[in-house]
Amino acid sequence: MTIFSDIGRYLLMIKGMFSRPENGKMYWKELIHQCTEIGFGSLGIVAIISVFIGAVSTIQTAYQLVSPLIPPSTIAQIVRDTVILEFAPTLVCIVLAGVAGSRIASELGNMRVSEQIDALEIMGIKTKTYLVLPKIAAALLMIPLLVVIAMALSIWGGRVAGGASGIISGSIYDKGLLEFFVPYNVIFALTKAYVFAFIISSVPAFYGYYVKGGALEIGRASTKAVVVSCILILFFDYILSALLLPT
Amino acid sequence: MIEVKNIHKSFNGKVIIEDVSAVMKAGQCNLIIGASGSGKTVLMKCMVGLFEPDSGEVLYHGQNFTAMKGHDKTEIRKEIGMLFQGSALFDSLRVEQNIMFPLSMFTDWHYRKKLDRVNEVLARVNLPDVNRKYPAELSGGMKKRVALARAIVLNPKYLFCDEPNSGLDPQTSLVIDKLIREITVEYNITTVVNTHDMNSVMEIGNYILYMYKGEKEWEGNNKEIIFSKNQRLNDFIFASEFLQDAKDMRMLEQKGKLPEDRNMDDMLK
Numbered sequence: 001m002t003i004f005s006d007i008g009r010y011l012l013m014i015k016g017m018f019s020r021p022e023n024g025k026m027y028w029k030e031l032i033h034q035c036t037e038i039g040f041g042s043l044g045i046v047a048i049i050s051v052f053i054g055a056v057s058t059i060q061t062a063y064q065l066v067s068p069l070i071p072p073s074t075i076a077q078i079v080r081d082t083v084i085l086e087f088a089p090t091l092v093c094i095v096l097a098g099v100a101g102s103r104i105a106s107e108l109g110n111m112r113v114s115e116q117i118d119a120l121e122i123m124g125i126k127t128k129t130y131l132v133l134p135k136i137a138a139a140l141l142m143i144p145l146l147v148v149i150a151m152a153l154s155i156w157g158g159r160v161a162g163g164a165s166g167i168i169s170g171s172i173y174d175k176g177l178l179e180f181f182v183p184y185n186v187i188f189a190l191t192k193a194y195v196f197a198f199i200i201s202s203v204p205a206f207y208g209y210y211v212k213g214g215a216l217e218i219g220r221a222s223t224k225a226v227v228v229s230c231i232l233i234l235f236f237d238y239i240l241s242a243l244l245l246p247t
Numbered sequence: 248m249i250e251v252k253n254i255h256k257s258f259n260g261k262v263i264i265e266d267v268s269a270v271m272k273a274g275q276c277n278l279i280i281g282a283s284g285s286g287k288t289v290l291m292k293c294m295v296g297l298f299e300p301d302s303g304e305v306l307y308h309g310q311n312f313t314a315m316k317g318h319d320k321t322e323i324r325k326e327i328g329m330l331f332q333g334s335a336l337f338d339s340l341r342v343e344q345n346i347m348f349p350l351s352m353f354t355d356w357h358y359r360k361k362l363d364r365v366n367e368v369l370a371r372v373n374l375p376d377v378n379r380k381y382p383a384e385l386s387g388g389m390k391k392r393v394a395l396a397r398a399i400v401l402n403p404k405y406l407f408c409d410e411p412n413s414g415l416d417p418q419t420s421l422v423i424d425k426l427i428r429e430i431t432v433e434y435n436i437t438t439v440v441n442t443h444d445m446n447s448v449m450e451i452g453n454y455i456l457y458m459y460k461g462e463k464e465w466e467g468n469n470k471e472i473i474f475s476k477n478q479r480l481n482d483f484i485f486a487s488e489f490l491q492d493a494k495d496m497r498m499l500e501q502k503g504k505l506p507e508d509r510n511m512d513d514m515l516k
Contacts, residue, residue, distance in 0.1 A: 022321075023352050110338070118297055119335040122407075123349050124324035 010206045016128040017136070030134040038100045038135075038201075039142035043149070045099055046092055050150040053087045054079060054157030062167040072168045076158070076176025081185060083154040089189045090237050092150045093196035096143060097229035101204040104135055105225035108208025109218035117209070132205045139201035140194060147193040151186075188244050195240060196233050203229045248273050249405060249437050254293055254303035256286075263289045264300070267463045269456050273404075274435045276428055276451040280443055281458035282483060287441045288332075288409060290458065294439065295327060295407055296320060307405065325353060328398030328436075330408040334390040336382040336397070342369075343378040346397045353401065368396040372426055388419035392426065399430055406431065408440040412447055424450045445484055448472065457483070 021027040057079045065075060108131060111117045120127045155177065162168035168176075204225035211221040249271040256264040264286045271277035279287045292298040294305050296312060305312045307323050315323065336345050343365055350361045369375060372392040382390055391411060398406060408427060412420035428451045431438040440447065448455060452469035457480050465477045472484060 026352050114333055114338075115331045115335040116337055119329065119331060121297060122295055122324060122327055122329045123352065124321040124327075125352060126321075 006206075009210060010202070013128055013132065013206055013209060014202065016126075017133040019126050019129050021129060022125060027130065027134060030130065031137055034134045034138035035142050037103070038096075038138050039145065041103075042096055042099045042142075042146060045095060046146050046150050047153055049092065049095055050088065050153035051157035051160075053091060053150075054083060054154030054159075055161030057082055057087065057154070058158035058162045058167065059165060062162070071176075073172050073176030073179060075162065075168050076173045077179055079158040080155055080177050080181070083158070084151055084185045084189050086237075088150040088154055089147050089192040089196060090233065092147055093143065093193065093200060093233050094230050096146070096196075097200050097204075097233060098226050100139065100143075101200050101226050101229050102222045103204075104201060105204035105208035105211075105222040106218055108132075108205060109211040109221050112209065112211050113214055113218060128209070132202075132209060135205055136198065136201040139197040143197035143200065144190050144193040147189065151189070188240075191244065192237065192240055195236050199229055199232045199236065203232065248308055249277075249294065249439065250304075250306040250309075251290070251294060252304040252306065254290065254305070255301045256289055256293055256298060257301055263461050264293065265461045267303075267456075267458070267461075269463065269466065270454075271437050271439050272454065273437045274432060275453035276431050276438045276440055277454040277456070278448060278452045279439065279441045279456050279458060280448055280483075281464075282443065285458040286461040287443075287458055291407055291409055291439065291441045295329060296324065325401065326404040328401070328403035328406045330391065330394050330398050330406070330411055332410045332413055334382070334387075334394040336390060336394055338382055340381075341378065342374075342380050342382070342385070342393050345382070345393060346400050349397065349401050364400060365396075368400050369393075371399070371430070372396045373422075387414050388416075388422065391415065391419075391423055395423070395426060395430070399434070399436075402434065404436060406436045406438040408438065408442075410441055410443075412442060412444045417446065420444060420446060421450065427451060448484070459483075 058075060061075045061078045061082075062072075065078075108117075111131070117127050117131070120130065159170055159173045162173050163170050204222070207221040207225035207228070208218075211217050251267060251269045251271070254264050254267045255262070267286075267290060269277075279290060281287050289298060293300045293303075296305075300313060303313070307326075310319075310323070312320065312323055336342075337348065340348065343362070346365045346368060347361050350356060350364060354361070356364075365378070366375075369377065372395050374389060374392050374396065377385065377389065377393070382393070385393065395408075395411075406427075411423050411427065415423065424447050427438060427440065430436065431451075440451065442448065449469050449472075452472070455465075455467055455469065455472055456463060457465040457477075459479050465472075465475060465480045467475065472480070475481060
């Protein structure tokens with residue numbers, strides 16, 4: 001029964017955050033702050049992961065393409081499509097669930113346990129609107145941007161690794177990137193990024209906002225938030241692929 | 248004035264508050280006392296709207312706060328300041344930003360005016376030169392004073408203090424008590440203090456509500472409490488031998504039988 005009560009409270013939290021802000025300027029300031037935290041705060045790890053994903057994809061794809069009938073430029077096509085369709089949106093968002101999601105859950109959890117949320121309520125501030133909405137809005141703004149950066153860096157990482165290991169030259173790689181390119185794949189990846197961004201921000205916000213107890217419970221809420229976010233990301237990855245990709 | 252009428256509150260079937268009524272007057276320090284788990288904090292949270300009572304009413308100057316929704320409730324809350332047990336300062340903000348926060352949210356004052364007000368309330372709680380510090384850099388007593396400054400920065404009509412002396416040494420506790428009393432009288436605020444510190448009770452208790460296992464057991468003031476015949480109250484307040492001695496001496500003093508070398512007032516001080 002807990003799962004139904006959790007879903008109910010989650011939906012009530014989402015509903016509760018849509019109310020008129022007390023002071024637009026303060027909410028804007030909070031949105032910018034959250035954009036900085038979620039966007040710039042995660043940029044380093046996203047960049048590192050993306051470059052290595054691209055590099056590994058190139059090497060492993062080359063390893064599997066043993067037939068002399070397949071042109072080397074196919075490696076670039078495969079890397080491009082796997083990165084755009086899967087690695088950049090899904091893997092990066094799973095990493096972001098750990099980085100940004102745990103931060104959101106522990107920040108709100110700490111605020112709840114140390115009565116800071118109660119203090120805001122007493123002041124007459126709508127805490128769901130002030131604390132949760134800017135985080136979700138910032139995630140919706142920044143995470144698709146991070147996914148686009150991850151796509152570019154992964155493809156670039158693949159190019160560098162291909163050249164460095166002598167698997168594929170830069171010019172052939174570039175030629176392969178332009179062959180059979182389907183722009184819809186980028187739209188599909190961005191759709192996934194928006195859905196995952198909502199999950200990454202709202203699920204940890206829920207676990208943090210409603211935490212009860214002390215420091216131990218904040219840690220537990222943070223872990224649970226990351227685990228549930230990752231499962232939901234994989235579940236919606238499957239649903240969106242089944243619904244949006246023509247087979 | 249705050250009126251509490253027949254408040255009931257339970258959690259998961261366990262009754263925490265049962266039929267509690269009280270009247271908290273303006274310009275006075277109204278104390279809710281009782282042992283840990285007696286329902287003091289729950290009662291206070293029902294009063295400020297952090298908990299919804301199962302039944303009963305909380306009236307702020309005759310307006311039924313419990314029945315209010317949305318905007319009306321927010322308007323009353325803007326007139327409430329609260330000092331939390333753990334201070335509840337925003338960790339990521341400096342002292343100045345913490346106190347300025349309600350001003351930035353609810354006024355359109357320019358920065359200079361807000362800063363002047365922040366400095367004014369910081370001076371009021373005797374804390375100059377801490378503007379740029381973070382809460383983590385302050386002592387427990389300083390945090391309480393900053394929280395008190397934040398609570399009064401919007402000139403509230405009602406001030407709630409949840410165990411303002413918990414974790415503080417007796418001397419700092421006295422400073423906080425003195426500040427609460429002075430601010431209450433100075434701004435004619437209806438102050439409600441939740442405590443089990445007997446020094447506070449004797450120092451600032453204009454009205455005292457004693458809670459026992461979720462029920463109102465006794466009410467009176469700091470002069471009446473010493474001579475109360477209520478056994479449960481006596482067991483609570485005279486848990487310390489020192490206070491029991493003080494009470495016995497007061498009795499002897501009243502009967503004119505106090506030895507000449509002993510002075511009751513010196514002892515109480």
